[in-house]
Amino acid sequence: MALKDIIGQERAINILQGCIAKKRIPHAMLFAGDEGIGKRLTAINFAKTLNCIRVKSYESGFMSKDLFDDNSKLETQNSELETQTDSCGQCPSCVKIDKGNHPDVFIVGPEGDGGQIKVSVIRELERAFSYKPFEGNYKVAIIDNAETMNGEAANAFLDTLEAPPSQSILILISSRPDMLLPTIRSRCQRISFTPLPVYKMTDVLQKKFKDLDHERSLLLSTLSGGKLGHALNEDLIAQRDRSFNILQLMLNRFEEDSRDNKTSIEEWLDWVQVWLRDMAVFKATERADLLINKDREGEIKDLSETATLKDILKLARELYNIRTNLKFNLNEKLSLNYTSLLMRKRLGKK
Ligand SMILES: [Zn+2]
Incomplete structure (x- = not known):
């Protein structure tokens, strides 16, 4: 999958793709919005785009022969716009990020009984970020449920925000951005994610599930409050x-x-x-x-x-x-x- 496959967050994705097109990517971003509307999915696919080998190859006008055959070269040239601001979803880099084992992309979140992000996790990130990317264009850290950073973690994170290492992107994800330290919030470019309107979601659900009738799609859309993740998972x-x-x-x-x-x-x-x-x-x-x-x-x-x-x-x-x-x-x-x-x-x- 790629950014283009994420449903209902066109506005947020346009902003992100605009940043890539202009080659002006903020060092720190805050993806804010309700649970279950695609923030994490967008962050992962954004990280893929930043590190996608096809995007990189195209931009430098170089296609590595051993990575792609002639067919994929043709495909890449035919969809110039798409490959420039979206990931291919198939190259070794994209596959690694999808599997969660890319050496330059980190996803952290709350753990343990208290459900907090601990300072040790932030320190580990800091250490990893002190090196240049191993194989990608950027090091990317995705901090899920960022509001669960405890006080110590938040302060350590603030240090990283104040002196961001080069070629690194920090993405904070939060459904409760009001609970983040104001000093953290103010240093991040905020990207807002909004629930899908009911009519749009009804449409999406019916396209996805052919046997779902209109009445039931409408009910699911309303009950889930426009959160596609909820409608699909539960x-x-x-x-x-x-x-x-x-x-x-x-x-x-x-x-x-x-x-x-x-x-x-x-x-x-x-x-x-x-x-x-x-x-x-x-x-x-x-x-x-x-x-x-x-x-x-x-x-x-x-x-x-x-x-x-x-x-x-x-x-x-x-x-x-x-x-x-x-x-x-x-x-x-x-x-x-x-x-x-x-x-x-x-x-x-x-
Ligand atoms: Zn790729």
């Missing part, structure tokens, strides 16, 4: 259906914890917000076309019948607070009992 519709079953069990059978072992309490509470959103919309407008879960119109209508709009909104706020406090070790069992009680009270199922 069985979102099944998760949603499970969450609704649990909600109904808790409402009707007075069981405090009806969760299956596949659903965490946090995950379930997130889904409940989606259902409450639909109930509130239906209560206020009586319009099924505005629902996220259009296919469950009947159930949403039934659930919202016995509640007032005010109570639905109040419940959404209360459950949001419970969700937030769970992070601070609020007792799970007590929280669920309380959630169950609140739901029955607000939704009129006494």
Whole structure:
């Protein structure tokens, strides 16, 4: 794969390809945007482009005979623009980067129990970056979930940012760029990644999965919030259906914890917000076309019948607070009992 195959991030990719075309590549970049929208994939394919042997060969007007046969030479010349700002995906360099064993490309991220990027990892990067590239044009470091650098790591990283080694590119990836040190943020060129619009994603999903009908593609697009990674990696519709079953069990059978072992309490509470959103919309407008879960119109209508709009909104706020406090070790069992009680009270199922 190459940059051209990444879906929905045309704007970010245009900026990156513009940098390559102008041969003005920032030493440090921050890829910012939600989880699951292609930041890491773009970073890897950008690193491939920077080090692609075909791009290099073309630019220097030299094609190594032992690397490519006549066919590939022809192919390269025919797609001049593409090879200049995108990787070929096939040369030894591209293949190594895809496999994660290129000596000049490093991908690091949080590790261990604390889920932090430790200072030892940054120091190791620093050491590796003190040498010139072994075989590529650039040394590239991709720091995934960069906001998880602990204080010591962030300070060490700041030193690297202040005196960037030549022929080196640092790419920070973060869905929470606000959690990075301002001094780190200000030294990086920010590239923003945005979720796909629903109509576009529906289109993409239908092209990818021929047996997916329009209604289901639309539902997946809406549920995933425009994050293609989520729509492709997870069985979102099944998760949603499970969450609704649990909600109904808790409402009707007075069981405090009806969760299956596949659903965490946090995950379930997130889904409940989606259902409450639909109930509130239906209560206020009586319009099924505005629902996220259009296919469950009947159930949403039934659930919202016995509640007032005010109570639905109040419940959404209360459950949001419970969700937030769970992070601070609020007792799970007590929280669920309380959630169950609140739901029955607000939704009129006494
Ligand atoms: Zn290549």
